[in-house]
Amino acid sequence: MWNSRISFIKHINLNKLFTFIYSWFLLTCSYFCLWGVADYLLHDSRLAFLFLPFALRLGLCLHLRPTLWLAPLLAEISVLLLVSWAEHSAAYLPLLLLSAVSFPIVLFSQSYYQGKQRSKLRLQGILALSISVLNGLVLVCLDASFAYTMLVSFTGALLLLPMCYLLQDFLFTRQWIPLTASFIHHPIALRSKHIVVYTLLLILNILIQTYLPDEFNRFSLFFLAIPIILLAYYYGWQGALLGSLINSVALIASTQHFSHLDLSDLLLSLCAQTITGIFLGLAIQHQRELNQHLGMELMRNRALTQQLISSEESIRQEIARELHDQIGQNITAIRTQASILKRLNPHPQEQNNANMIEHLSLNIYDTVKGLLNRLRPRVLDDLPLPQVLQNVLDELGLTQQHIHCQFDWHNPQQLHLDPRLEITLYRLYQEALNNIIKHAQASQIHIAIHIDQQVILSIQDNGKGFDIHQPVTGLGLRGMQERVALLGGEFQLSSSTANMRSSSIQPLTQGTSLVITLPRF
Numbered sequence: 331m332w333n334s335r336i337s338f339i340k341h342i343n344l345n346k347l348f349t350f351i352y353s354w355f356l357l358t359c360s361y362f363c364l365w366g367v368a369d370y371l372l373h374d375s376r377l378a379f380l381f382l383p384f385a386l387r388l389g390l391c392l393h394l395r396p397t398l399w400l401a402p403l404l405a406e407i408s409v410l411l412l413v414s415w416a417e418h419s420a421a422y423l424p425l426l427l428l429s430a431v432s433f434p435i436v437l438f439s440q441s442y443y444q445g446k447q448r449s450k451l452r453l454q455g456i457l458a459l460s461i462s463v464l465n466g467l468v469l470v471c472l473d474a475s476f477a478y479t480m481l482v483s484f485t486g487a488l489l490l491l492p493m494c495y496l497l498q499d500f501l502f503t504r505q506w507i508p509l510t511a512s513f514i515h516h517p518i519a520l521r522s523k524h525i526v527v528y529t530l531l532l533i534l535n536i537l538i539q540t541y542l543p544d545e546f547n548r549f550s551l552f553f554l555a556i557p558i559i560l561l562a563y564y565y566g567w568q569g570a571l572l573g574s575l576i577n578s579v580a581l582i583a584s585t586q587h588f589s590h591l592d593l594s595d596l597l598l599s600l601c602a603q604t605i606t607g608i609f610l611g612l613a614i615q616h617q618r619e620l621n622q623h624l625g626m627e628l629m630r631n632r633a634l635t636q637q638l639i640s641s642e643e644s645i646r647q648e649i650a651r652e653l654h655d656q657i658g659q660n661i662t663a664i665r666t667q668a669s670i671l672k673r674l675n676p677h678p679q680e681q682n683n684a685n686m687i688e689h690l691s692l693n694i695y696d697t698v699k700g701l702l703n704r705l706r707p708r709v710l711d712d713l714p715l716p717q718v719l720q721n722v723l724d725e726l727g728l729t730q731q732h733i734h735c736q737f738d739w740h741n742p743q744q745l746h747l748d749p750r751l752e753i754t755l756y757r758l759y760q761e762a763l764n765n766i767i768k769h770a771q772a773s774q775i776h777i778a779i780h781i782d783q784q785v786i787l788s789i790q791d792n793g794k795g796f797d798i799h800q801p802v803t804g805l806g807l808r809g810m811q812e813r814v815a816l817l818g819g820e821f822q823l824s825s826s827t828a829n830m831r832s833s834s835i836q837p838l839t840q841g842t843s844l845v846i847t848l849p850r851f
Contacts, residue, residue: 357405385486389494458487535580558607566615570607741781785848792841795825819848
């Protein structure tokens with residue numbers, strides 16, 4: 331048993347040892363390659379360490395646990411000692427001091443490195459600025475320019491710190507779906523379009539930086555902003571950072587010789603473009619998040635509205651059922667008792683009383699029947715909506731009131747409407763016609779219903795009209811507006827007295843025009 335435990339511990343230790351050696355070797359190679367690229371660009375071997383290699387180590391340590399810092403530290407020391415030995419120079423040894431001093435700063439920053447992306451990016455900027463100032467102060471003692479050293483360090487940190495954050499977020503924060511046998515019938519779709527776009531942008535940048543005429547050299551830096559803005563627009567601050575890296579690669583690939591002044595302009599341009607791109611990307615990403623949140627809230631409100639309408643119709647149906655059952659039975663009982671009273675007492679006065687009771691009970695029955703039809707029109711369950719709306723015109727008795735009505739139904743695609751939308755359309759239609767009959771004194775009514783991606787109800791009359799700017803006192807019109815607003819629709823009302831007309835449908839010569847637009851569920 332003890333032998334098995336010892337062998338298990340040895341196996342774990344060997345795995346950790348091999349992982350550490352592999353990490354150290356990989357980081358050493360990466361560190362050395364970045365130093366070579368930076369030295370080619372800056373023509374200063376010592377500053378080259380502060381440009382890209384130090385920024386890489388800073389980004390790794392910021393996103394790793396302190397127990398894992400040994401591999402980046404040894405990789406940095408190994409490359410510094412190797413270059414110092416190869417050039418037989420001790421000028422690189424002070425950089426070891428900078429490396430040692432930066433570790434407490436990174437450790438202190440890690441305690442605040444949490445929260446949302448904006449908070450982390452803000453801390454990265456503060457850390458990059460602090461380390462850059464520290465590097466500049468130390469190298470001033472070695473006869474180096476403070477401003478130039480700080481600019482080199484800050485530019486490298488701006489490029490690589492967010493990149494390390496992206497890698498850490500992609501590898502360890504995102505949820506990975508394992509490839510199992512269930513994916514055998516679902517081929518992996520590579521986003522080749524994105525790769526082609528990135529490649530074309532890189533090639534275009536290299537061509538611009540290489541073959542642009544000398545008289546346009548000042549404008550070459552402005553061309554670098556194009557991929558940053560483009561990628562920031564489509565992919566947020568991550569795209570802006572990728573655009574900055576593309577620009578860096580293009581500049582390094584196309585560079586032949588840069589003076590000290592040109593390098594300062596180049597580094598300042600990269601800093602400005604990276605910062606601007608990240609802020610622009612953050613703003614775009616924040617706006618998209620707000621739009622997404624707003625869209626979710628709108629969907630939630632629409633679902634609540636649909637639920638509210640369903641609940642309202644359910645309550646109406648329940649009340650109608652109770653009224654029909656209870657009052658209907660009582661009225662039948664009253665009529666039965668009145669008939670019995672007429673047979674039992676032939677006295678004329680009693681006969682008149684019984685007839686009056688029976689007549690009043692019939693009036694109550696008719697009134698309740700009308701209320702039940704307004705609460706829950708059963709015809710909606712039995713007839714198509716166009717026929718139901720036509721029946722409303724017949725029930726209102728427009729012909730007897732000498733009102734000519736033209737009803738047009740347009741549903742060319744034969745789209746099916748949600749029952750809740752049918753109920754809403756019926757209520758609005760019914761209330762609008764009641765208002766016309768009560769108040770408009772109209773002789774002509776034109777009704778048009780168009781169903782496509784939206785449902786448009788247009789009702790126009792040639793009545794006396796009214797001032798739409800006056801406060802609405804009745805409950806009918808206000809209730810219609812509230813119902814339309816709940817569904818996210820548009821309520822357009824115009825009248826001849828206000829000189830306002832709807833542009834979608836030509837109104838009659840005078841009167842009132844109502845256009846209601848509802849989204850189709």
